[in-house]
Amino acid sequence: MSVRFYNTTGWVVGIDLHPFQMFVPPDPLPVPMPCFPHLVVVPLSWGFSAEKSKLKNVTADGAPMLQKGHKLKLVPPHLGLGPPHPLELLTWAGVMAGSKTTCVMGVASVTGCGEPLATCLAGFWGLNLDCASPVNTPSGNVFNGNTVRTTPALSDYVNAGMEVVLANLETFIEHCLPKGSKVLKWFKKYKDIKKKTKLAEQVLKYLLKQINKTIPMPSDLEKKIDKAREELIRKLLGGHG
Secondary structure, eight states: OEEEEEEEEOOEEEEEEEEEEOOOOOOOSSSEEEEEEEEEEEEOOOOBBBBEEEEEEETTTTTEEBTTOOESOSSEEEESSOOOOOOOHHHHHHHHHHHHEEEEEEEEEEEEETEEEEEESSBBEEEEOOOOSSEEEEEEEEEOOOOEEOOOOOHHHHHHHHHHHHHHHHHHHHHSOTTOOOHHHHHHHHHHHHHHHHHHHHHHHHOOOOOOHHHOOHHHHHHHHHHHHHHHHHHHSSSOO
């Protein structure tokens, strides 16, 4: 089954669960709702995003393509689907500050700038991992009409699912560990090391790409030698070959 690649013409539409301060007349005090549905609608071209994973030089239908793992941040509107209490403004500000939606599906065999490109799950429909309480959920429906397509392998779907599960498992463990405990400190160090390792891997890939541009690799060198030999034979034959 073919699926569309993500580019910046797509949209994310979803329902996320977040804390909400509801107004229930005639009670003047807010009614706290720890997990209340919030509407999210945002274009994939949203300006507050990880610019490195938005490939301005790799386009489809004239729009930049996105790498797997691309994040949109400060995602609007995140509106609670209920009557808000005036104090909801403070809760909403906290929700907005940490809001994000992440592209988790990609095809390993199709890369852009060294990383798999983000794709839909079926046709022009995909799912993003959205921020939510208490754990992030794959609730961001993506609709992308990009005409460029590919066919994912079963392993691509499995990898995307595993990444969602592992990300939420880390969040769950972090919430369960006692605040100030040594185990929590070690766990945060582990997450920090993992993040730095991924960054180092991206830097290494970039450096290897730059080296490959300036220093021919064996296969490139062989092609240049073959071309030079053909040109020499052509000259020796008086331009005939």
